[in-house]
Amino acid sequence: MNLKYFFIILPMLLVGQAIAQQRNLIDPLATKETKALFDNLYKLSEKHTLFGHQHATEYGHGWSGDADRSDVKSVVGSHPAVIGIDLSGLTGQSEAQIGKTKEHLRKNVIDTYNRGGVTTIAWHFSNPVSEGDFYWKDSVSLPAVGYIIPGGKAHDKYIKILNDIADWAKSLKAPDGNLVPVIFRPYHEFDGDWFWWGKSHCTVDEFKSLWKFTVSYLRDTAGVHNFIYAFSPDNLFNSEQQYLERFPGKEWVDMLGTDNYGDMGRDGKYNLDAAIKKLRIVSAYAQKNGKLAAFTETGLESLTNPNWWNDVLLKVMKNDKIRMSYVLVWRNDTKSATHFYAPYPGHPNIPDFQKFYNDPYTLFEKDLKDIYK
Template identity: 25%
Template sequence: MNMHLQGRLNVEPKLVSPRASENARRLMAYLCDLYGRRMLTGQQYGIDETPEVDVIFRATGKYPAVGGFDFMNDSPSRVERGTVGMDTERAIDWWRQGGIVTFCWHWNAPAGLIDEPPDRGWHRGFYTEATTFDIEAALRDDTCEAFGLLMRDIDAIAVRLKQLRDEGIPVLWRPLHEASGGWFWWGAKGPEPYIKLWRILFDRLTRKHVLDNLIWVWNGQHRDWYPGDAFVDIIGEDIYPPERTYVSHIDRFRQVLGYTSKNKIIALTENGPLPDPDRMIADGAPWAWNCTWYGSFVCEKREDGTWDVGEQYTERWMLNKFYDHPFTVTRDELPDLTRYPLPEEREIGKKA
């Protein structure tokens, strides 16, 4: 690993939240200590069926360290059409079992759902093609109805995040993801309204709702969309290479280093095929964690209705290699994150 990269891996465990919770600070301290030395294994839960982590455990004997969850079905425009969000409760269970929690939010547009199946049905309302909702217009006037609906939706998700806060759960919080791609409505009008919405979201959740348990993971995927160092703790990239392609993604890792001159942890926040840990080490691409997407990316349903490893994207041998590798961390290897020492506690220990 070259010296320049080595220097970029030294990240101070300071959070952008004005009054970060103790457990959030402890998790960040752990992530900073681990960064560059080992990578946390991670897996996204399915929305409707959730066999992923059990399939992994049956195949490897281990659970991922990071569980990925989604507030998709908590979006008000989905709730009013009958969805019931279950992932908050799943995340609480995951934390109680010793895992780390990360959340994204496929934010169904607050209004303007086209609702023309199959590609533009209401259930696809986070996609630009499935809604007429205009983020730029909504943010132009904070007295307009559209702006009010944005705030309504943020407040609805805040209720869920408060449940996690009240359980003492720090959240690797990854909202407004993949913005620069333009396929989600929050990225449909370019960087300026997107960055404005990110900062509004940050301010409303941290100040109005006093959500001190959030570690802010920005996943905009282009430097022009970066909201600023004061609003981002960790940078994530979502990468889906072709089937059975087990590369390190060193090119994307280096790309992220150009988003800001400040040292930030870099994570592989979504992936299809698993990255090969040996290649990550050899290439110098030490992603902090990965989060394999759900469904066919990791499992398949047999004819008898049971679930097994699906090898379309990652073959069984690579799944086992990944979970057995000394570079990767599985859930059983995690410390008690409610007791992980903070920097100031270590200083006291040294003096004693």
């Protein structure tokens, strides 16, 4: 080999190796399918973004529980590439009901895997130390984070809850014998005050302790090795420093995200420059630290803007210096005439969504090939 080329190529190879080494999951024992999903999401995000919809295959506008159905599939012929589910039903219910929920969610995850799609998991966690659900209510709620972290009065109760989640995670066995990988996104929108784990209800150190203990227990004690861990505040930041205020450290997070409805048309208010700036902050930090990035929640309730998909969402996401592995819009309620975020048959938004679907930048379930290999 010509020495001149050797000294040019060698640094490039070393840089490539360093980046490859840097881009590792935080779980060294992650299953090969989980590693493959992580790597493939990273590669696809160079030129594409997977489209996701919360509860897409569980229910939709005017229906619930139908096999192999989603409003998105009814409109464009393919399920979303990413299906959102929620572990909310694993706490605050009777044991019998929790058992049914576990089985329902397990089937949903395995069905999505068998079709070649991806599952992301939110956790609207009922307050474990006071009455009430996941929302903060001044007259009812207790600041549970301080109770359930190590040293807290309800720490043992939290361990039992995590054991339940771990058992469920380890039950996600597909017909091919593999454990199904999932993206686990606990304690989202923690920079707001509306959830009991929110900013006003725990200190920075308490939140970091909660995050680190949760990951450490699931991964190192309970032996869960099919989780990709996602960190996602709301849109209440304007700098990297603000974004990282409650960040537990890059050794505790695989995916960086943000939820943003406020800049994307909620209450008729649009601030696309702000949305772009925030996604760039997330994307840049993910890139330099070998992490995935995602637009973990967004959407326009009722889809009142007939061109929202292309003039708003794609306009924001296709900006330079933004690299997102997926974007997820919120759910379509079964009964509400107004609470929906994806079009359903007959909705006037369909032509714009069809254009969004046909754009080479967006990937739906039918577009995914061997994402776990």
